[in-house]
Amino acid sequence: MPLYTLASRKPLSAAVCKEVADLVTDAHCQITGAPAEFVNVVFMHGHDLRDGNLIGVIGNVRSGGNRSEDVLKRLRQRVQTGVAAKANVAVEKVSVRLIGVPSRWVMEGGEIMPEPGAEAAWLDRAKA
């Protein structure tokens, strides 16, 4: 976790998928401080989106810890503008919704995931 799913009407090319996945990973890591190992990005196409949108992004992200409203707002904006630019669509045609999931409900690498902001100690312990 996080798991970002991007639904679009038309398929994005392989190159654009890679660019968008990199962009989403960069945005998530730079704004939240989470390590890139955690970030999953999945694409799907053929979907008719609400309000004439061309791309709909849902991010299932850990809640709590350092995830303030401001952090989540900046993350939403960065993903929206970045995805629009990489996919060459208008910003207003990209919707972004973030859904918080408590980290203690999730296991990766055989360990319960850390609270947002406490990743360093978790990574040290997991790699020990």
Place this chain on the structure above:
Amino acid sequence: MKILATVQEGQFGNDQIKALEATLRRNYAEHVSATRVTVIWCVIPKGQAFTNYQRSQSSLVSMECVVGFPQDRRVTLLQACERDWTAITGQNSDQVMLSLIEADVFNNVLDGNRLRLSKAGNLKLQWHMLTSLLRSKLGKGYLSFRPNL
């Protein structure tokens, strides 16, 4: 209750998926509840999933439980599932994400997908899911679908 398992296309054979489903069901019944569980497999086509900037080899399993489920029992379930999953697939534990999500948040996640679609998009998705799940159940013995329509 529902279990949604997301895996990569071609990563596992049908027998592995059936074995994984059996362990998920067994562990869920032992550690969570004996209630009826529906297991759905989402198979991501090659090139459509990335983890850590690379093409993904990860498996993502989300399980639903009642609100207020005890954390110690959750950890026991997730550890059991992780142990069995890696034994069957040979995956590194870093490639397996497991979660036991309380029903209100679980439904919020599912609703998120519905809310981004138009009415026609929702109908199209429901029809795709219904036909895909029926076809796979009859042909493979488990419920699976691909997310592309």
